[in-house]
Amino acid sequence: MILSKLKEAWICIKAGRVTLPYPFAPAVPEEGFRGRITVDAEKCVGCGGCANVCTPRAIQVSDPSQEIRLLEFFLERCTYCARCEEVCPEKAVTCTKEFETATNDVQDLHLKVEVFMGTCQRCGRCFETSTELDKMMVTGFRNGKQPQAAEETA
Ligand code: SF4
Ligand code: SF4
Structure with a gap:
């Protein structure tokens, strides 16, 4: 009994210090650590993809007016799964x-x-902002030309 306790104590002493000095010294998280999320409003296009994948419903999307889309993040519900970061097309x-x-x-x-x-001229509902449309122009879909398939069927 005593021998086993001594053996246990020896193992612990031999291992040395295995804990961090935090909170007496700052703890730097490892690469890939998933902490509090942040959102870059300049990059967001309001697609709502982040809200779609957020399991605890920490992200809510609403349209308070025809031109404004409101994203609300309730981070007290966040489980730090990082799905929103993974799916955001703009890395916002x-x-x-x-x-x-x-x-x-x-x-x-x-x-x-x-x-x-931007709002649709027909139904008045919001659609993704010029950021996405600009990209489509770069790839040639809305550069004053119809896509090839559409020209052929016209
Ligand atoms: S990290 Fe996960 S739980 Fe937190 S807001 Fe993003 S999707 Fe929701
Ligand atoms: S997925 Fe990204 S771009 Fe889309 S609404 Fe969320 S933060 Fe904005």
């Missing part, structure tokens, strides 16, 4: 290395992004 969502998210005020965990949207 990124996971930071911030992990100290405890707060007394839940508002600290709320983000709002307003995206100005």
Whole structure:
């Protein structure tokens, strides 16, 4: 009994220090760590892809007016799965290395992004902003020409 305890103590002493000095010294997360998410409003095109994949429904999308799409992030619900970062076509969502998210005020965990949207002339609903359409022009689909298939069928 005593021998086994001594053996246990020896194993522990031999291993040396295995914990970080945090919180007395800053802890730097490893590469690929999924911390608090951040959103770049300049890059967001309001597609809603992030909200579609967010399992705990931490992201809500609404259209308060015809030209504005509102994205609300309720990060107190976030499970740090990073699916939103993975699917965002514009790389507007990124996971930071911030992990100290405890707060007394839940508002600290709320983000709002307003995206100005173009509206369809027929139905009046928002569609993706010029960023995506500009890209389509670069690839030749809307450069004043019809796609080849459409020309042939006209
Ligand atoms: S990291 Fe996951 S849970 Fe958090 S907002 Fe993104 S999709 Fe939702
Ligand atoms: S953050 Fe990315 S996925 Fe979410 S609405 Fe904006 S562009 Fe789409």
